[in-house]
Amino acid sequence: MRPARRWAAAVLAAVTVLSGCAGQEPDPTVTVFAAASLRESFTTLGEEFEDRHPGTEVEFSFGGSDTLAAGITGGAPADVFASADEATMARVTRAGGTSGEPEVFARNRLQIVTLPGNPHRVRSLGDLDRPELKVVLCDSSVPCGAASRAVLRTARVRLSPVSYEQDVKSALTKVRLKEADAALVYATDVRAAGDTVTGVEFPEADTALNSYPIAVLDDAPQPERAGEFVAFVRSAEGRRVLRAAGFLEPAPGAP
Amino acid sequence: MRGGGPGSAVGPARSAARVPSALLVPAAAGLVFLLLPLAALLVRAPWAELPGQLGSPQVWQALRLSLLSATTATALCLVLGVPLAWVLARTDFPGRRLVRALVTVPLVLPPVVGGVALLLALGRDGLVGRLLDDWFGVTLPFTTAGVVVAEAFVAMPFLVISVEGTLRAADPRFEEAAATLGASRFTAFRRVTLPLIAPGVAAGAVLAWARALGEFGATITFAGSFPGRTQTMPLAVYLALQNDPAAAVALSLVLLAVSVAVLGAMRDRWTAGVGA
Numbered sequence: 001m002r003p004a005r006r007w008a009a010a011v012l013a014a015v016t017v018l019s020g021c022a023g024q025e026p027d028p029t030v031t032v033f034a035a036a037s038l039r040e041s042f043t044t045l046g047e048e049f050e051d052r053h054p055g056t057e058v059e060f061s062f063g064g065s066d067t068l069a070a071g072i073t074g075g076a077p078a079d080v081f082a083s084a085d086e087a088t089m090a091r092v093t094r095a096g097g098t099s100g101e102p103e104v105f106a107r108n109r110l111q112i113v114t115l116p117g118n119p120h121r122v123r124s125l126g127d128l129d130r131p132e133l134k135v136v137l138c139d140s141s142v143p144c145g146a147a148s149r150a151v152l153r154t155a156r157v158r159l160s161p162v163s164y165e166q167d168v169k170s171a172l173t174k175v176r177l178k179e180a181d182a183a184l185v186y187a188t189d190v191r192a193a194g195d196t197v198t199g200v201e202f203p204e205a206d207t208a209l210n211s212y213p214i215a216v217l218d219d220a221p222q223p224e225r226a227g228e229f230v231a232f233v234r235s236a237e238g239r240r241v242l243r244a245a246g247f248l249e250p251a252p253g254a255p
Numbered sequence: 256m257r258g259g260g261p262g263s264a265v266g267p268a269r270s271a272a273r274v275p276s277a278l279l280v281p282a283a284a285g286l287v288f289l290l291l292p293l294a295a296l297l298v299r300a301p302w303a304e305l306p307g308q309l310g311s312p313q314v315w316q317a318l319r320l321s322l323l324s325a326t327t328a329t330a331l332c333l334v335l336g337v338p339l340a341w342v343l344a345r346t347d348f349p350g351r352r353l354v355r356a357l358v359t360v361p362l363v364l365p366p367v368v369g370g371v372a373l374l375l376a377l378g379r380d381g382l383v384g385r386l387l388d389d390w391f392g393v394t395l396p397f398t399t400a401g402v403v404v405a406e407a408f409v410a411m412p413f414l415v416i417s418v419e420g421t422l423r424a425a426d427p428r429f430e431e432a433a434a435t436l437g438a439s440r441f442t443a444f445r446r447v448t449l450p451l452i453a454p455g456v457a458a459g460a461v462l463a464w465a466r467a468l469g470e471f472g473a474t475i476t477f478a479g480s481f482p483g484r485t486q487t488m489p490l491a492v493y494l495a496l497q498n499d500p501a502a503a504v505a506l507s508l509v510l511l512a513v514s515v516a517v518l519g520a521m522r523d524r525w526t527a528g529v530g531a
Contacts, residue, residue, distance in 0.1 A: 066497040134397065136479065141497040162397035163479025164486075166494060174479070177371075178380035179396045 029057045030225045031077065033068040035084035035212065036169055037108065040192050041245040042082070042233075048241075049232050056225055064167050065089075065143060072097050072217060079226035082214040082233070084108070085143040089213040099223065102213035105234050106247040108186045109209055110147055112200040113175050113193070120181055125155040125202050128182055136171050136180045139164040143210055144171070148184040150208035172197070186210070191246040209248065293511075300508055301501040308505040316483045317491040318509060322517075324399060324487060325467035328406035332414045332463045335407075337456060340418035341444060345427070355419075362412045369408055370476025377404065378477075401478035402485050406467035413466055414459035421455025422448070461521055468514055 034042050039062045046058035065088040072081055073095045083089040089102045114122050120133060128135050138145035152159060162180065165171040172189050174180040176196050190199035214233055216226045232238055239249065308314060343355050361369055377384040379394045387393045395401040429451060433443035471489040478485040488510045495503040
């Protein structure tokens with residue numbers, strides 16, 4: 001793994017030099033790899049962090065947690081990783097990618113997302129079984145799919161979805177484009193989609209909450225600033241922004 | 256690069272020594288560039304797991320769907336694309352160059368965007384899709400027909416460009432001769448032009464088929480992903496990549512082996528005697 005990382009760093013350095021960044025003293029840049037569902041809240045937090053630390057820049061790479069984790073273990077030079085579930089973070093930790101224990105900073109809960117105004121009057125998971133409804137779920141290989149599977153098992157509902165989507169945002173898109181009538185996505189996705197969709201809460205969602213861990217990476221080029229960013233995400237202000245985006249607080253008593 | 260031994264060079268000599276190194280070096284680099292990732296795939300492939308992967312019914316389900324949809328999409332491309340290529344090559348109308356440029360748009364469009372465009376046009380709430388739903392109760396997304404539509408959309412430009420190029424190179428006087436002998440323009444096209452350009456049509460069909468077989472972005476966006484119905488091999492590979500990269504490599508090898516076998520068989524049959 002080591003030589004691969006060194007290579008990646010060398011290639012990145014070469015690209016940086018070639019793209020004309022050489023010559024001037026570069027501002028410290030914190031590179032954050034974050035799950036796609038954190039896009040809205042982390043973008044806000046990044047801007048606030050830059051305001052509080054003049055001269056520091058925060059750069060984000062948002063994507064599926066698994067893809068980002070593969071990038072990190074493959075040697076992508078990042079400072080911070082925020083994953084949408086603990087299993088994915090554990091994969092990075094096992095590969096020796098994190099420095100220190102990852103800490104859970106937020107949790108997310110599934111919602112049923114329906115067409116605007118909920119024209120089919122979906123009230124529960126059981127309603128999704130109606131034959132006239134086209135339902136899409138996340139594939140069970142991604143965190144939202146695993147959570148969907150868990151809540152359906154709890155509710156003892158067997159669905160026949162029309163598609164298993166590769167991530168939560170494409171499941172949401174299918175409903176936004178009115179191709180599907182309903183999907184299971186995170187509460188934060190429903191909120192970010194505004195009034196193009198309507199969210200429906202269901203009690204079983206509490207049995208499969210996703211915990212979002214964050215960690216400074218072992219090979220972080222800016223470990224100090226990275227640590228400050230993680231602390232900022234976990235601060236009262238960070239929690240306020242995350243709550244506003246629809247996230248839940250970490251479980252009480254969690255580290 | 257052949258004809259190294261003495262006496263083996265019949266006809267124009269093509270010994271390696273005559274190839275200018277200004278061409279040979281980048282050519283070799285190009286070859287390595289194309290083959291290296293393939294070699295890495297083969298070297299790092301989990302060969303021990305391969306028999307287990309091949310035994311799984313999901314693999315065969317995805318492979319069967321891939322072959323079926325790519326072949327149907329190619330047929331659709333032929334039915335619509337060959338006449339389109341003929342119109343572009345043989346007729347003159349205002350805006351022909353613009354139409355020709357528009358035909359190639361799916362080539363440069365990121366396939367995912369192509370998939371979204373297809374949804375906006377042919378989806379349940381799309382411009383035309385809404386009418387299909389109202390009048391016939393037909394919706395394309397999430398169906399195998401939707402996979403075929405997505406694949407044909409990205410593959411057709413390859414066929415049209417290939418056939419149009421062949422048509423331009425073909426001598427139009429054969430068609431004109433047929434016309435002076437009393438054949439209608441359509442008969443001339445069917446009896447004279449089509450046999451003349453058969454190799455170009457075949458090459459275009461092979462290109463389109465290969466493109467359709469590997470199609471990912473437009474398919475997953477427009478048709479979704481459901482095992483046996485819309486989950487083709489590239490989609491299965493992508494989903495496997497999320498938590499089992501070894502399985503993804505194994506699946507890719509299956510797809511690769513099948514496509515090489517099919518393309519090899521077609522090449523032998525179609526281009527024999529054409530002088531390729």
